[in-house]
Amino acid sequence: MALVVQKYGGTSVGNLDKIANVAKKVIRTKEEGNDVVVVLSAMSGETDRLIQLAQKAADEPDPREYDALISTGEQVTVTLLAIMLNGMGCPAKSFLGFQVRVHTDQAFKKARILDVDTEAIRAELKKGIVVVVAGFQGIDPENNITTLGRGGSDTSAVALAAALKADVCDIYTDVDGVYTTDPNICSNARRLDRITYDEMLEMARAGAKVLQPRSVELAKKFNVPVYVKSSFTDEGGTLVTREEKEMEKEVVSGVTYDRDQAKITVIHVPDRPGVAARLFMPLSEKNILVDMIIQNASIQGHTDLTFTVSRKDIREATRIISEVVRDVGAEKLEVDDNVAKVSIIGVGMISHSGVAARMFDTLAREGINIMMISTSEIKVSCVVEAKYTELAVTVLHDAFGLGKEP
Amino acid sequence: MALVVQKYGGTSVGNLDKIANVAKKVIRTKEEGNDVVVVLSAMSGETDRLIQLAQKAADEPDPREYDALISTGEQVTVTLLAIMLNGMGCPAKSFLGFQVRVHTDQAFKKARILDVDTEAIRAELKKGIVVVVAGFQGIDPENNITTLGRGGSDTSAVALAAALKADVCDIYTDVDGVYTTDPNICSNARRLDRITYDEMLEMARAGAKVLQPRSVELAKKFNVPVYVKSSFTDEGGTLVTREEKEMEKEVVSGVTYDRDQAKITVIHVPDRPGVAARLFMPLSEKNILVDMIIQNASIQGHTDLTFTVSRKDIREATRIISEVVRDVGAEKLEVDDNVAKVSIIGVGMISHSGVAARMFDTLAREGINIMMISTSEIKVSCVVEAKYTELAVTVLHDAFGLGKEP
Numbered sequence: 001m002a003l004v005v006q007k008y009g010g011t012s013v014g015n016l017d018k019i020a021n022v023a024k025k026v027i028r029t030k031e032e033g034n035d036v037v038v039v040l041s042a043m044s045g046e047t048d049r050l051i052q053l054a055q056k057a058a059d060e061p062d063p064r065e066y067d068a069l070i071s072t073g074e075q076v077t078v079t080l081l082a083i084m085l086n087g088m089g090c091p092a093k094s095f096l097g098f099q100v101r102v103h104t105d106q107a108f109k110k111a112r113i114l115d116v117d118t119e120a121i122r123a124e125l126k127k128g129i130v131v132v133v134a135g136f137q138g139i140d141p142e143n144n145i146t147t148l149g150r151g152g153s154d155t156s157a158v159a160l161a162a163a164l165k166a167d168v169c170d171i172y173t174d175v176d177g178v179y180t181t182d183p184n185i186c187s188n189a190r191r192l193d194r195i196t197y198d199e200m201l202e203m204a205r206a207g208a209k210v211l212q213p214r215s216v217e218l219a220k221k222f223n224v225p226v227y228v229k230s231s232f233t234d235e236g237g238t239l240v241t242r243e244e245k246e247m248e249k250e251v252v253s254g255v256t257y258d259r260d261q262a263k264i265t266v267i268h269v270p271d272r273p274g275v276a277a278r279l280f281m282p283l284s285e286k287n288i289l290v291d292m293i294i295q296n297a298s299i300q301g302h303t304d305l306t307f308t309v310s311r312k313d314i315r316e317a318t319r320i321i322s323e324v325v326r327d328v329g330a331e332k333l334e335v336d337d338n339v340a341k342v343s344i345i346g347v348g349m350i351s352h353s354g355v356a357a358r359m360f361d362t363l364a365r366e367g368i369n370i371m372m373i374s375t376s377e378i379k380v381s382c383v384v385e386a387k388y389t390e391l392a393v394t395v396l397h398d399a400f401g402l403g404k405e406p
Numbered sequence: 407m408a409l410v411v412q413k414y415g416g417t418s419v420g421n422l423d424k425i426a427n428v429a430k431k432v433i434r435t436k437e438e439g440n441d442v443v444v445v446l447s448a449m450s451g452e453t454d455r456l457i458q459l460a461q462k463a464a465d466e467p468d469p470r471e472y473d474a475l476i477s478t479g480e481q482v483t484v485t486l487l488a489i490m491l492n493g494m495g496c497p498a499k500s501f502l503g504f505q506v507r508v509h510t511d512q513a514f515k516k517a518r519i520l521d522v523d524t525e526a527i528r529a530e531l532k533k534g535i536v537v538v539v540a541g542f543q544g545i546d547p548e549n550n551i552t553t554l555g556r557g558g559s560d561t562s563a564v565a566l567a568a569a570l571k572a573d574v575c576d577i578y579t580d581v582d583g584v585y586t587t588d589p590n591i592c593s594n595a596r597r598l599d600r601i602t603y604d605e606m607l608e609m610a611r612a613g614a615k616v617l618q619p620r621s622v623e624l625a626k627k628f629n630v631p632v633y634v635k636s637s638f639t640d641e642g643g644t645l646v647t648r649e650e651k652e653m654e655k656e657v658v659s660g661v662t663y664d665r666d667q668a669k670i671t672v673i674h675v676p677d678r679p680g681v682a683a684r685l686f687m688p689l690s691e692k693n694i695l696v697d698m699i700i701q702n703a704s705i706q707g708h709t710d711l712t713f714t715v716s717r718k719d720i721r722e723a724t725r726i727i728s729e730v731v732r733d734v735g736a737e738k739l740e741v742d743d744n745v746a747k748v749s750i751i752g753v754g755m756i757s758h759s760g761v762a763a764r765m766f767d768t769l770a771r772e773g774i775n776i777m778m779i780s781t782s783e784i785k786v787s788c789v790v791e792a793k794y795t796e797l798a799v800t801v802l803h804d805a806f807g808l809g810k811e812p
Contacts, residue, residue: 016462050482056422057486058493065492065500069485072478076456079475080463086471087464094471098504099549143505 002167003035003125007135007157010044011174012231013077022231023084025172026130030090035125037164039135039157040081042073063108067137068145071097074134074153082132092130095121097137097145102156104138104146110287111138111146112214113155116163133160151212158215162222169219169226171211176230177238178203178210180402181255185393188403191236192253196243199253199345202379206343207258216240243347251355252346252400257389259340261291262314263371264321265306268331271298275328279305282320288313292341292374292383306372308383311337339371340389343381344396356380362399368392408573409441409531413541413563416450417580418637419483428637429490431578432536436496441531443570445541445563446487448479469514473543474551477503480540480559488538498536501527503543503551508562510544510552516693517544517552518620519561522569539566557618564621568628575625575632577617582636583644584609584616586808587661591799594809597642598659602649602753605659608785612749613664622646649753657754657761658806663795664747667697668720669777670727671712674737677704681734685711688726694719698747698780698787712778714789717743745777746795749787750802762786768805774798 006026013019022038030036041047050070054061061069078094085092100121104111121131135153138146148155154171161169176191178200183189195203197220204213210228219226219240226240269275276295283290293307309317314337325333342363349355356373359380363370368391372383384392397403412432419425428444436442447453456476460467467475484500491498506527510517527537541559544552554561560577567575582597584606589595601609603626610619616634625632625646632646675681682701689696699713715723720743731739755761762779765786769776774797778789790798803809 016459019463053422053482053486054489057425057489060493061489062492062498065485065488068500068502069482069489072481075478075481076459076475079471080459082471083460083463083467083475086468087466092468094474096474096551145502 001033001035003037003164004029005037005039005157005161005164005166005169006172007039007153007170008041008172008231009153009174010041010047012172013040013081014044016080019077019081020084023081023088023090025231026081026085027088027090030130036130037121037125037160037166038081038130038132039153039160040074040077040132041135041153042077046073046076064144067108067147071134071137071145071147074136078132078134085130085132090130091128092132093124094132094134096134098139098143100133102138102159104140104148106140106142106144106146108144108146110149111140113138113148113159116159118163121164148214149212151209151215154212154215155218158218158224158226161224162218166224169224171226171228172231173210173228174230174232175210176233176236177228178208178240178254180253181393181397182257185390186397186403189397190402190404192238194239194241195253196347197240198243198378199347200240202343202345202376203254203256206256206345206379206381207260207341208254208256211240251348251352252344252402253348254345255343255393255396255400255402256345257340257342257393259386259389260311261308261339261341261383262311262335262337263306263308263339263383264314264317265304265334265336266321266325266330267304267334268302269305270329271301271303276305278328279321279324282324283309283317286316286320288317288320292372292381294372294374308339308341308372338386339383340386341381341383342389342392342396343379344400345379347378349378349380358399359396362395363392366391366395407439407441409443409570410435411443411445411563411567411570411572411575412578413445413559413576414447414578414637415559415580416447416453418578419446419487420450422486425483425487426490428487429494429496431637432487432491433494433496436536442536443527443531443566443572444487444536444538445559445566446480446483446538447541447559448483452479452482470550473514473553477540477543477551477553480542484538484540491536491538496536497534498538499530500538500540502540504545504549506539508544508565510546510554512546512548512550512552514550514552516555517546519544519554519565522565524569527570555618557621560618560621561624564624564628564630564632567630568624572630575630577632577634578637579616579634580636580638581616582639582642583634584614584646584660586659587799587803588663591796592803592809595803596808596810598644600645600647601659603646604649604784605751605753606646608749608751608782609660609662612662612751612785612787613666613747614660614662617646657758658750658752658808659754660751661799661802661806661808662749662751663799664749665792665795666717667714667745667747667789668717668741668743669712669714669745669789670720670723671710671740671742672727672731672736673710673740674708675711676735677707677709682711684734685727685730688730689715689723692722692726694723694726698778698789700778700780714745714747714778744792745789746792747787747789748795748798748802749785750806751785753784755784755786764805765802768801769798772797772801
């Protein structure tokens with residue numbers, strides 16, 4: 001007998017028929033002799049509908065109220081599933097963030113989970129009851145409802161699995177696992193049976209939308225085995241796990257892309273201590289996440305500084321940086337939102353040389369100009385013109401031999 | 407400076423434009439120097455939509471889950487109003503049942519408020535913040551969400567007003583006050599400036615849908631002045647208050663009707679002690695509310711027993727009573743759901759004789775047969791054929807001189 005945490009995303013609970021499908025899967029898992037904790041997202045589209053309501057109600061919706069509003073989406077799905085399960089003869093009970101006590105900090109709209117009380121849930125499990133927990137939401141020290149940011153239900157599920165010391169955390173979604181790249185771009189993309197936490201993390205950060213990066217960090221920290229599965233078939237699945245010696249190390253495990261990128265270049269910046277801080281501090285104060293940062297070698301005491309931000313932040317970032325440009329005596333600002341980031345990811349890179357070079361060469365042969373490069377131990381990312389996204393992904397996927405056997 | 411509790415019903419918060427209208431009213435009240443606590447219902451239609459979802463999810467939705475589901479409607483309106491108020495520069499904060507701590511019993515779907523904590527709300531009011539409370543919901547001793555039954559937001563508002571010792575409780579609705587009868591039936595129906603708690607209570611029980619009866623009981627118990635007003639105009643309004651000596655006592659204050667009635671007659675019941683209990687106990691166990699009960703004088707040890715129930719309960723009531731008919735040795739059962747109850751109400755009846763007789767005479771002159779009669783100190787109700795409802799209301803309204811001056 002195992003303790004299983006199952007998380008179902010918005011498309012898996014998009015209507016009553018789909019929720020009934022989830023109920024059947026839950027009952028099957030229960031009948032196999034497991035204790036089951038289910039974590040749900042809102043019905044697909046519902047969170048967006050609520051966000052639109054908030055945005056129509058005020059230009060800058062109060063974040064405390066915004067969170068309490070959008071958290072209703074999960075409240076609807078967990079109660080409906082609990083109603084169905086009980087109706088099917090399977091005792092079940094829904095729990096909201098304040099009922100579990102999913103403690104978070106006070107950063108509304110992107111709160112971080114600090115701690116999860118397990119007492120109430122364990123008491124129900126002991127009675128043989130299926131526990132259905134609202135994902136995406138928690139409660140701050142003042143009893144305010146908080147939400148965890150986009151895809152936060154993944155994090156809810158992993159945090160619960162960690163706190164409950166669950167045997168496995170199944171993440172059910174609309175794809176049947178993690179692929180070497182987006183199958184919409186490469187028809188021969190291959191599903192991975194296993195992937196390490198670090199690879200998954202880099203993939204998520206580099207634009208793959210299977211799991212929220214924070215959920216992967218948490219899974220790694222507490223060593224929670226995470227299974228990415230399809231809620232529509234019983235086939236397949238990808239296990240996200242720690243690196244094990246016997247794991248076959250592929251040089252590159254996957255190719256990702258991220259079109260949600262914009263590039264800002266500050267030209268002719270005086271190269272003296274503190275300048276970078278003066279540029280990036282005001283961005284971080286406004287919670288604008290800077291992804292890649294490149295600083296050219298200094299020539300005659302001046303340099304150019306290029307960085308990328310999410311496309312939605314481009315207007316505010318430009319406004320903020322324009323002011324700083326004057327203050328620090330830089331020459332001017334250039335903005336380009338017609339770019340994309342393409343990345344290759346793999347733990348195998350650590351022990352293989354020449355991986356980055358092969359990536360650059362592959363892109364060069366197709367005439368794709370590389371605008372920015374950044375690397376980590378297990379990832380190489382290149383910013384290219386947006387129109388080359390599909391081409392770059394396809395040729396890299398082939399170059400590293402990731403496709404299915406023909 | 408006064409402490410004002412304002413409650414807005416579903417039609418008053420039916421869409422964002424209407425919520426904006428509420429926001430303006432709240433700000434005006436605040437700017438007049440008052441502390442303001444707002445209580446909201448769900449958007450009109452939303453609770454029904456959620457109930458339908460629950461009923462599609464299971465034949466008999468689990469009541470705990472049902473309550474947690476349908477309580478989301480109020481969560482949406484209170485957060486949207488708080489977002490709007492903040493956006494308009496008026497600091498506001500929403501409170502859900504678990505955040506106020508509106509303590510109720512555990513009777514899901516029709517919970518009763520036991521106690522309301524006021525500490526958190528008072529702290530916000532002290533800071534000049536408008537407090538927006540979700541009506542209709544509370545929390546039981548085990549932290550489960552409960553709801554108060556149809557129209558429960560009225561009760562929430564009055565309970566809050568009582569707990570906070572508010573100076574007044576304004577109930578905003580889609581009509582501009584309490585009328586002598588339904589203006590859709592009598593075009594010359596007149597708005598009452600004042601009405602006593604007892605009259606209002608009888609009116610609500612007799613079918614007028616302005617206020618939930620329980621909210622009136624609570625207002626009477628704690629002597630909370632309740633103002634029924636229109637959320638769309640600033641005109642009019644009816645004050646529901648205790649009886650004061652100087653109040654002009656009209657013999658009859660209003661005529662009400664209730665079409666949601668069905669009549670069951672058990673024929674030839676053996677007239678011995680305990681028979682009535684055997685009939686009505688199983689109904690009360692199933693929470694079927696019996697309204698009027700008439701027992702004819704016994705003839706040769708047998709009697710006929712007639713009672714009315716809500717039309718929605720008729721099928722279950724018939725099933726239950728059919729069994730009892732056999733057990734107690736009654737002859738048979740007759741069901742008639744083609745009836746309506748027409749009532750006249752007024753504190754003046756206490757000191758005026760002949761009011762009931764005038765009612766019977768008025769109906770008789772129109773050829774309307776009276777099937778059942780029941781009376782209280784300040785009410786006379788008659789059950790008549792449903793088709794006579796409008797006629798009965800109109801002639802009674804005229805007979806007691808309730809209409810506007812022509």
